[in-house]
Amino acid sequence: MPNAQEFVRVIKENEGIIFKIASVYCRDGDDQKDLYQEIVYQLWRSFDSFRNESKISTWMYRIALNTSISHLQKAKRRGTAVPIDRVVLDMMDPADTVMEERVSLLYAQIRALSTVEKGIVLLYLEGKSYEEVAAITGFSKTNIGTRLNRIKEKLRSQIKPQELWSLKK
Amino acid sequence: MKQAWTVLSSELEKQKKLTDTLIMSMTHERYKNKLSRIRTPETMATALSFILALLILVNFSKYNTIFLAASALFAAAYLIVMPVLSLRLIRHLENLDITGNHYKQVLTDYALRKRKLLSFQKLNVYLGFVLLVVTLPVMVRIMGRETPIPAQVWYWYLPLGGVCFAAFARGVYRYYAGVAHQAENLLKELQE
Numbered sequence: 001m002p003n004a005q006e007f008v009r010v011i012k013e014n015e016g017i018i019f020k021i022a023s024v025y026c027r028d029g030d031d032q033k034d035l036y037q038e039i040v041y042q043l044w045r046s047f048d049s050f051r052n053e054s055k056i057s058t059w060m061y062r063i064a065l066n067t068s069i070s071h072l073q074k075a076k077r078r079g080t081a082v083p084i085d086r087v088v089l090d091m092m093d094p095a096d097t098v099m100e101e102r103v104s105l106l107y108a109q110i111r112a113l114s115t116v117e118k119g120i121v122l123l124y125l126e127g128k129s130y131e132e133v134a135a136i137t138g139f140s141k142t143n144i145g146t147r148l149n150r151i152k153e154k155l156r157s158q159i160k161p162q163e164l165w166s167l168k169k
Numbered sequence: 170m171k172q173a174w175t176v177l178s179s180e181l182e183k184q185k186k187l188t189d190t191l192i193m194s195m196t197h198e199r200y201k202n203k204l205s206r207i208r209t210p211e212t213m214a215t216a217l218s219f220i221l222a223l224l225i226l227v228n229f230s231k232y233n234t235i236f237l238a239a240s241a242l243f244a245a246a247y248l249i250v251m252p253v254l255s256l257r258l259i260r261h262l263e264n265l266d267i268t269g270n271h272y273k274q275v276l277t278d279y280a281l282r283k284r285k286l287l288s289f290q291k292l293n294v295y296l297g298f299v300l301l302v303v304t305l306p307v308m309v310r311i312m313g314r315e316t317p318i319p320a321q322v323w324y325w326y327l328p329l330g331g332v333c334f335a336a337f338a339r340g341v342y343r344y345y346a347g348v349a350h351q352a353e354n355l356l357k358e359l360q361e
């Protein structure tokens with residue numbers, strides 16, 4: 001049985017990771033909540049097997065990204081979920097509408113990418129090195145570089161000039 | 170974009186919302202959801218298929234021609250084997266090894282299993298048409314009516330069944346083609 005206290009501490013320290021991944025892989029609020037909880041559950045299930053062989057965040061990214069893939073299939077087969085108030089998932093200060101607009105734009109651009117690209121770009125945006133991204137995703141370091149260049153080109157062509165200006169503000 | 174993401178991340182860091190109770194109740198609720206699978210539509214449909222198969226087999230003595238006996242055996246076999254295989258493939262697709270594998274491997278497994286499930290479901294649709302044809306004489310026999318079924322019945326049953334089946338199969342084919350295309354694209358992208 002995993003150590004519940006330790007698990008709770010790890011989740012609370014890294015809840016932002018789970019939130020960002022759920023937001024990238026799901027557009028719909030209910031789907032986001034469902035994925036969010038599924039990620040927490042899968043982390044709990046595999047907590048015992050985490051043997052400090054990597055950083056805790058690396059392990060969390062791997063489980064969370066993998067859970068998001070399996071959620072692609074399950075999206076419409078929801079069971080009951082713990083009622084998390086919108087306030088938990090609305091983790092931005094609601095008064096900051098400019099930031100909210102930038103965040104929405106950011107997520108929209110990333111969601112438009114393919115499933116493969118989403119995982120890679122998310123890790124890149126999280127500040128992971130090519131080596132770390134390769135370690136989490138299983139792609140080679142060279143492959144990560146090539147794919148990231150393609151993703152950047154794709155995002156440049158996706159984002160309209162006024163949206164790009166908005167992101168740079 | 171990276172700048173905007175960094176600002177987003179630092180804002181999230183300031184707003185820790187999860188409580189201990191909420192975290193643990195998430196794990197318990199998900200566990201209960203897994204157990205509730207026994208009430209999913211596929212499992213209920215499988216149970217119904219088994220009941221129908223049993224009904225067909227229990228009345229086996231009534232099928233007094235080779236055609237009827239063969240039709241009954243086909244129908245019973247279809248109603249037993251196909252739902253079981255379908256459930257197995259669906260569960261196989263859902264039970265990806267999330268903890269042991271990398272993102273790339275999980276994606277590959279997902280695409281390959283999805284492709285397998287789609288191929289099976291296409292076969293299921295085609296065999297379903299055969300079931301549509303053989304079920305009528307078998308059910309007529311079970312209800313105690315005489316066979317052969319008058320030709321007039323076939324004159325409306327087959328065309329009507331065929332039209333309904335064709336409309337259903339067309340919709341199903343379009344859906345499968347779209348999803349299969351996604352799975353193939355995913356596999357191609359992974360191999361680049």
